[in-house]
Amino acid sequence: MNNKHFAKLLIDWYETNKRALPWRESSDPYRIWLSEVILQQTRVAQGLPYYEAFVSKYPKVEDLAAAPADEVMRTWQGLGYYSRARNLHACAQQVVDLYGGKFPETYEQLLQLKGIGSYTAAAIASFAFKEVVPVVDGNVYRVLARIFGIEADIADAKTKQIFESKAAELISQEHPDAFNQAIMEFGALHCTPHNPLCMTCPFQQACVAYRGGLQRALPVKSKKVKVRTRHFYYLIMKDEKERLLVKQRQAGDIWQGLYDFPLIESESPLDTEQLKAALKTTFGLDRVTTVEDVAGKTFKHILTHQRIYASFVSISLTQSDISKINQNPQIAHNEWVNEAKLEELPKPILIEKFLKIMI
Numbered sequence: 001m002n003n004k005h006f007a008k009l010l011i012d013w014y015e016t017n018k019r020a021l022p023w024r025e026s027s028d029p030y031r032i033w034l035s036e037v038i039l040q041q042t043r044v045a046q047g048l049p050y051y052e053a054f055v056s057k058y059p060k061v062e063d064l065a066a067a068p069a070d071e072v073m074r075t076w077q078g079l080g081y082y083s084r085a086r087n088l089h090a091c092a093q094q095v096v097d098l099y100g101g102k103f104p105e106t107y108e109q110l111l112q113l114k115g116i117g118s119y120t121a122a123a124i125a126s127f128a129f130k131e132v133v134p135v136v137d138g139n140v141y142r143v144l145a146r147i148f149g150i151e152a153d154i155a156d157a158k159t160k161q162i163f164e165s166k167a168a169e170l171i172s173q174e175h176p177d178a179f180n181q182a183i184m185e186f187g188a189l190h191c192t193p194h195n196p197l198c199m200t201c202p203f204q205q206a207c208v209a210y211r212g213g214l215q216r217a218l219p220v221k222s223k224k225v226k227v228r229t230r231h232f233y234y235l236i237m238k239d240e241k242e243r244l245l246v247k248q249r250q251a252g253d254i255w256q257g258l259y260d261f262p263l264i265e266s267e268s269p270l271d272t273e274q275l276k277a278a279l280k281t282t283f284g285l286d287r288v289t290t291v292e293d294v295a296g297k298t299f300k301h302i303l304t305h306q307r308i309y310a311s312f313v314s315i316s317l318t319q320s321d322i323s324k325i326n327q328n329p330q331i332a333h334n335e336w337v338n339e340a341k342l343e344e345l346p347k348p349i350l351i352e353k354f355l356k357i358m359i
């Protein structure tokens, strides 16, 4: 099968089978960029309401650039991978500051923007500006590995180059936008990871994986992700005005910029006595008498590389404890907030789940 024939079969399949998605109706680079950033590592069904929320709250890139950081994080809340939200905001500001609110039109220029990697740059450049540059995401790896029998390990960063070259050979010169949309959609709907629809596949005859029964073996991915287990003991502390102590998470860990509660972290579960000892060493609170599990359960929260077990414990504070907390430089970035303010703050979904039960 020559390259032109491949592209034609793929685009024909796409025209018949594509899903009607709102960003596909648009050639506006701002909307395309929003949808691509939101959909990375997120299913369409989950990402769609977020896309709609962003478009309605921030119809233009200037609106997003001018929005307060906390509000952008709040709108993103629940999608995970919060560095993407921070980059989204920073990128919108760059587009306004450097390009007067108009996205640059080439792959190379787009690559210079905050948070835009080769995949997103290729998607915007081809969908919005019809530049002939291939997209390569997980779906594309799978489709190309199977049809052409590419056995390179996709966990190895160097492999990307092999797939990019193959996609660059195949991409339609006339319709790079449709080709790129089509190959990703084909991977998402037809040549799926576990149950590829080989019986109705337009590439069946040419497909190396189909002919060799290698659908499960391709693409090759060797590296196992190491999962880290963390036990969080969130401290529910109230002052005399019934305000809760919250803290903003800092750089260097998950959920940067979001708000949760001060916490004691451990690699293994802690009992009440161990918790009291940790309160003393971590926060200087040496006279805490009551430590109560307020939710009555442990929340399990799974991230790509982490498994978090979170408990929420209320601790009784004296006035002198509160002064100690307020003066403790280790507990910087803390704030006493009332219920209304707590509601407004951007928070990890784990904290939202807890608050839903408790408030």
Ligand code: SF4
Binding pocket: 143, 146, 147, 190, 191, 192, 196, 197, 198, 199, 201, 202, 203, 204, 207, 208, 209, 210, 215
């Ligand atoms: S024949 Fe099966 S494995 Fe090959 S491209 Fe089609 S769906 Fe994928």
